[in-house]
């Protein structure tokens with residue numbers, strides 16, 4: 001049985017500190033609900049004293065989610081703690097996250113204070129927060145640069161004062177993984193009563209080591225990780241939730257796991273990216289556009305022979321339908337053959353070699369090779385020359401028996417058929433089946449919105465089987481019934497050809 005790592009998501013607090021990423025309450029609730037579905041343990045919903053808007057967001061999120069703990073950030077200041085407690089009033093499980101800087105840089109310059117005074121303020125803040133909630137997390141800001149001996153004294157004192165979780169932030173993203181691991185190990189070893197609280201990591205990415213540092217801290221004994229979706233956060237960002245979660249799934253030998261439903265990682269990443277207007281870089285680990293895209297011939301050949309040749313994660317596990325074989329001038333014959341097969345063209349030997357020669361000329365001059373380019377390359381018939389063409393479609397659907405009337409041009413004459421089904425697409429396909437007598441089975445059917453919004457284009461992909469031939473039909477239309485019928489007819493044409 002793996003040890004549980006608690007996932008503390010701070011997308012709505014530290015992530016939202018990014019300029020331009022501010023969300024309104026409705027948007028924050030949407031993200032919080034998605035985080036709940038994703039299975040995070042704690043949602044840090046905001047810093048209530050900072051503005052009436054943030055106060056309101058924390059209060060509304062407290063009402064909107066039931067499973068995760070809702071957490072509110074404060075300084076080691078009584079007023080902050082009172083306001084946070086008020087904002088958390090409706091939370092089923094509320095946590096106050098209070099703290100103060102413990103590095104000499106913070107103590108000297110930010111607070112013009114002394115180590116002893118800061119220690120006393122830390123203890124007082126935890127004790128004060130305990131008056132309002134049972135679950136109090138303490139953060140030792142800039143712990144990454146804090147002296148370990150002093151840090152251990154602070155951690156011990158706040159645990160004694162009732163802290164349930166103690167956060168050891170590498171606020172400036174300064175630490176090296178071994179250094180951060182040694183810090184957590186030092187605390188695990190030298191703090192009396194350390195097992196009465198959970199140690200937490202909160203690593204920033206200033207040197208690109210946030211995930212590595214978090215994992216190092218986890219291996220050394222921390223059992224909560226503070227992270228954000230897509231790694232957004234102050235400056236260079238925070239630890240990316242998806243990276244830690246998938247690293248632990250890939251490295252089961254560590255014996256540590258989370259309750260995250262990884263199949264929701266991609267959709268959560270896209271939601272946060274679009275609401276926060278923060279594009280995800282194409283090569284971002286786990287959720288970037290290219291994270292499962294293979295574009296060079298040797299890799300494509302390897303993946304087509306066996307996915308595991310170049311993939312350590314299954315794309316389905318992070319919520320993608322499949323990996324992507326992207327055709328470029330660096331692709332080889334295996335990838336071209338594979339894509340053409342998907343389009344319904346089986347090329348071998350000489351014909352594949354000829355098509356590949358033409359493909360390379362095309363790819364050297366075009367960054368994006370479209371399916372239409374490939375079809376032209378193999379001399380596929382234009383749509384208007386296809387054996388079967390749709391000329392008319394009418395569907396009735398709603399609270400009645402879905403019915404479709406379909407008219408097609410087939411071998412020079414027009415034929416009309418009407419059928420019912422359990423929905424408009426089923427009815428339309430049943431009508432086509434009464435016209436085309438050949439036994440063609442629908443193996444797979446996928447409808448995808450191309451971007452978002454109710455006026456979006458729908459892309460339909462159907463896999464059809466005719467005897468031993470398996471073909472793929474595609475179509476795009478803002479009317480998804482029409483797109484489905486066109487995709488079916490596209491597949492039928494390929495199968496019969």
Ligand SMILES: CC(=O)SCCNC(=O)CCNC(=O)[C@H](O)C(C)(C)COP(=O)(O)OP(=O)(O)OC[C@H]1O[C@@H](n2cnc3c(N)ncnc32)[C@H](O)[C@@H]1OP(=O)(O)O
Pocket residue numbers: 014017047049050051074075076077099100101110111141171234
């Ligand atoms: C590492 C982090 O991410 S911490 C979280 C960062 N997030 C934010 O700062 C967003 C929300 N912040 C705010 O809205 C405002 O800064 C407020 C409401 C908290 C404070 O606003 P102001 O009262 O105008 O203070 P201002 O922001 O100018 O300065 C911060 C003050 O808090 C003090 N302070 C900073 N951190 C702490 C702390 N953990 N505990 C106690 N006092 C602190 C500073 O020393 C400074 O005090 P001073 O004015 O006596 O020198």
Ligand SMILES: CC(C)C(=O)C(=O)O
Pocket residue numbers: 014073139140141142167169170171172202204
């Ligand atoms: C407030 C704390 C947890 C923080 O964000 C940091 O230290 O980076």
